[in-house]
């Protein structure tokens with residue numbers, strides 16, 4: 001898709017990756033609305049975008065739909081949705097608190113699905129794009145991250161079916177980056193992360209996101225041999 005002039009909603013724009021993606025899309029010529037949970041950080045990003053911020057909790061699926069409606073109204077339509085909301089949670093599978101597990105699935109799988117469903121009603125008949133952050137964990141089950149990984153795997157699976165069902169209507173980008181430098185692990189709902197490698201510069205994910213949207217790619221994944229993100 002041509003990002004210049006595209007109307008884009010970025011959810012999770014209060015986060016490190018979402019904020020950088022929103023600003024990069026604006027820089028590329030898109031009209032961008034920022035949606036996030038933290039009103040102050042969402043507002044700061046929105047100021048740079050020149051649009052009104054939208055504040056919502058992704059656990060509330062009705063609020064997800066209302067946020068998409070409000071963005072489409074503000075932008076006069078919607079060409080693309082970027083979902084960068086997410087939260088981590090750590091601990092052995094047998095010991096994870098049930099409420100934490102529910103919230104991980106709500107934030108990392110069910111909320112993003114609700115956002116995409118609502119956005120799909122506004123995308124043009126052809127040429128629209130949905131880009132969603134899942135994670136490398138979707139392909140790489142990891143001890144101490146059973147629920148976070150399972151929620152991301154559920155999301156990634158769902159995105160694959162979404163892509164197949166809508167291949168003539170819009171493109172679906174599933175971004176599955178490795179551990180990043182954003183500090184997400186320090187904001188986990190529960191537990192401490194296992195020893196992690198140095199985080200990849202999130203700017204590389206933002207560059208790959210924009211490339212994938214422009215090229216109509218299906219995924220952004222970590223190529224372990226090349227030690228780089230692959231857009232394909």
Ligand SMILES: NC(=O)c1ccc[n+]([C@@H]2O[C@H](COP(=O)([O-])OP(=O)(O)OC[C@H]3O[C@@H](n4cnc5c(N)ncnc54)[C@H](OP(=O)(O)O)[C@@H]3O)[C@@H](O)[C@H]2O)c1
Pocket residue numbers: 011012013014015016017018036037038039041056057058059083084085086087107133134135136176177178179180181182183184185187199
């Ligand atoms: N960092 C990594 O290592 C890594 C690796 C692979 C994939 N990812 C994925 O990349 C995406 C961006 O994460 P990040 O690294 O930029 O972390 P981040 O800075 O913590 O951003 C997370 C975003 O999710 C939002 N969020 C969390 N719970 C929410 C809720 N209940 N309702 C609404 N928004 C909620 C946060 O909103 P508030 O700040 O307003 O609360 C924030 O905007 C996530 O999907 C994450 O899973 C990250």
